[in-house]
Amino acid sequence: MAYLSDEELRRQLKSFGFCPGPISDSTRKLYQNKLQKLCSEERSKARSYWTPRAQKQAFNHTEQPYDSLRQVRANSSSPLHRTRSRIRTRTRTRTPSFQGDSDESEEEYEQQSWRYTTNTEPLRRPDWQERCQNAARRNVFLERQLSRCLVACTIGLAVLLVWLVYVKTVGLGQSGDVNKNIQLLAVDCKGKKDSFCAAEENRLQMQLLSKLYNFLAEVAGDLLCGNPSKLKNKCVCLDDIKTYFSVFYPEYLDRMDDSLLTVLQSRKDFGIRLVGEDVNTPVTAVEEIHCLESTHPYMSLWCRLQRAVVIVVSRLFIFMLALLVLWGVLVLLRYRWKKLEEEDQAMYELVRKIIGAVRDHYKDWDQGLEPIPYVPIPHIRDTLIPPQNRRRMRGIWDKAVEFLASNESRIRTETHRIAGEDFLVWRWTQPSEISDSS
Amino acid sequence: MSSTSQKHKEFVAEPMGEKAVMALAGIGEVLGKRLEEKGFDKAYVVLGQFLVLKKDEDFFREWLKDTCGANAKQQFDCYSCLKEWCDSFL
Numbered sequence: 210m211a212y213l214s215d216e217e218l219r220r221q222l223k224s225f226g227f228c229p230g231p232i233s234d235s236t237r238k239l240y241q242n243k244l245q246k247l248c249s250e251e252r253s254k255a256r257s258y259w260t261p262r263a264q265k266q267a268f269n270h271t272e273q274p275y276d277s278l279r280q281v282r283a284n285s286s287s288p289l290h291r292t293r294s295r296i297r298t299r300t301r302t303r304t305p306s307f308q309g310d311s312d313e314s315e316e317e318y319e320q321q322s323w324r325y326t327t328n329t330e331p332l333r334r335p336d337w338q339e340r341c342q343n344a345a346r347r348n349v350f351l352e353r354q355l356s357r358c359l360v361a362c363t364i365g366l367a368v369l370l371v372w373l374v375y376v377k378t379v380g381l382g383q384s385g386d387v388n389k390n391i392q393l394l395a396v397d398c399k400g401k402k403d404s405f406c407a408a409e410e411n412r413l414q415m416q417l418l419s420k421l422y423n424f425l426a427e428v429a430g431d432l433l434c435g436n437p438s439k440l441k442n443k444c445v446c447l448d449d450i451k452t453y454f455s456v457f458y459p460e461y462l463d464r465m466d467d468s469l470l471t472v473l474q475s476r477k478d479f480g481i482r483l484v485g486e487d488v489n490t491p492v493t494a495v496e497e498i499h500c501l502e503s504t505h506p507y508m509s510l511w512c513r514l515q516r517a518v519v520i521v522v523s524r525l526f527i528f529m530l531a532l533l534v535l536w537g538v539l540v541l542l543r544y545r546w547k548k549l550e551e552e553d554q555a556m557y558e559l560v561r562k563i564i565g566a567v568r569d570h571y572k573d574w575d576q577g578l579e580p581i582p583y584v585p586i587p588h589i590r591d592t593l594i595p596p597q598n599r600r601r602m603r604g605i606w607d608k609a610v611e612f613l614a615s616n617e618s619r620i621r622t623e624t625h626r627i628a629g630e631d632f633l634v635w636r637w638t639q640p641s642e643i644s645d646s647s
Numbered sequence: 648m649s650s651t652s653q654k655h656k657e658f659v660a661e662p663m664g665e666k667a668v669m670a671l672a673g674i675g676e677v678l679g680k681r682l683e684e685k686g687f688d689k690a691y692v693v694l695g696q697f698l699v700l701k702k703d704e705d706f707f708r709e710w711l712k713d714t715c716g717a718n719a720k721q722q723f724d725c726y727s728c729l730k731e732w733c734d735s736f737l
Contacts, residue, residue: 230699230700230703235696235710238713239709239710243706
């Protein structure tokens with residue numbers, strides 16, 4: 210009995226990409242085994258790839274063969290445990306008692322097919338499929354969440370970056386309301402030494418210093434960023450500072466010296482550098498101060514970017530230059546090597562021609578066409594190289610002659626007197642007709 | 648009884664004509680008997696089977712094993728004998 214029709218079997222084999230030959234009584238079993246093998250391979254592949262698409266593909270493939278297997282299983286009429294016992298007995302006695310009639314082969318096929326179906330566990334298939342699909346769905350969901358999180362983080366970080374840049378360039382030095390505080394203060398602290406006044410005094414000094422800092426930073430920034438007010442030096446003269454303060458902040462003027470003393474004595478960094486007459490020696494007393502300069506100049510964002518780019522480029526410049534030089538050297542070297550190789554090729558070509566010419570000369574001599582068995586070297590040169598090339602190819606010719614002298618065993622270099630003149634000659638020394646390697 | 652390599656040489660040297668199935672390399676008396684009982688009484692019938700399986704080695708060897716119980720060496724000898732014959736005469 211045929212569990213699967215021949216056309217069905219052929220169709221299913223073709224769906225796996227395998228093209229069977231004619232299906233006859235003798236070949237049917239082989240092709241059925243092949244189909245089962247392909248099915249189980251497909252299933253094991255589907256188990257290892259847990260994506261919905263691959264799964265779908267696998268199921269498209271396994272759909273029909275699976276039906277065929279189920280059909281096979283359904284068609285086998287014997288109950289499970291009976292065939293199982295039959296298998297046990299059959300496999301033991303299979304090889305010795307080989308009778309070879311068609312019924313037995315059919316039963317054996319039945320056993321084999323049953324064995325295959327139990328191995329593939331058809332009953333658990335829906336659970337496995339569902340588990341697989343659930344896992345796939347969960348994976349996709351997780352992936353979406355993760356990508357959303359990453360987008361949010363990126364946006365947050367970008368916002369943070371922009372805010373930081375803004376704060377650094379624009380937000381500093383926003384202390385504009387000290388004047389109001391000064392006016393509100395009614396206590397006269399001149400000359401008094403108690404702690405409150407000392408604290409007040411300190412506060413006022415700090416305010417002055419902050420004004421000073423701002424002023425110096427702006428000056429320095431202007432100087433560095435294009436110098437619109439045509440300043441010469443970022444170190445501002447003390448007199449100029451005093452003038453500036455007398456114009457804008459007259460109430461601080463009398464505290465100037467005290468504040469400078471504080472800066473001098475304090476170890477904290479106020480952002481203001483005190484420069485004496487001589488630039489290199491450090492300042493020790495207030496009287497020595499000649500000018501002040503800022504160590505943290507104010508520069509707009511654009512200016513900062515420009516400076517950064519310029520610095521980076523200039524530092525890289527030397528590096529780039531070195532790279533360019535190396536690259537140029539490499540190009541030159543390669544050119545040189547190519548030229549050498551071309552010369553070598555030309556030399557080998559010439560060597561081949563020379564060998565051919567000498568051999569031909571020998572053959573001619575053998576046939577009686579030439580009077581002497583050897584041929585002068587210049588004659589070969591003049592035969593092979595046309596006059597216009599002789600000067601150009603002199604180097605290659607010499608190399609070829611040298612090569613022949615050292616590497617060619619069939620040609621011997623000798624000296625002979627021909628027509629009264631001494632010549633270096635080549636003689637072909639291989640008498641037999643062995644075929645050439647070239 | 649000539650050895651398998653001798654049989655191989657003799658079989659491959661000329662068209663098989665009406666040679667018995669035991670003339671195939673790897674097929675001795677026992678296997679030949681089994682094949683004859685299955686209806687493969689001449690070498691050309693086995694050749695027919697070989698060609699129907701599209702000269703595929705795996706299929707032919709499996710078929711041979713299932714039909715007459717040949718071991719791996721016998722399968723290989725028979726397959727290579729037929730293949731060479733086909734290469735020369737087919």
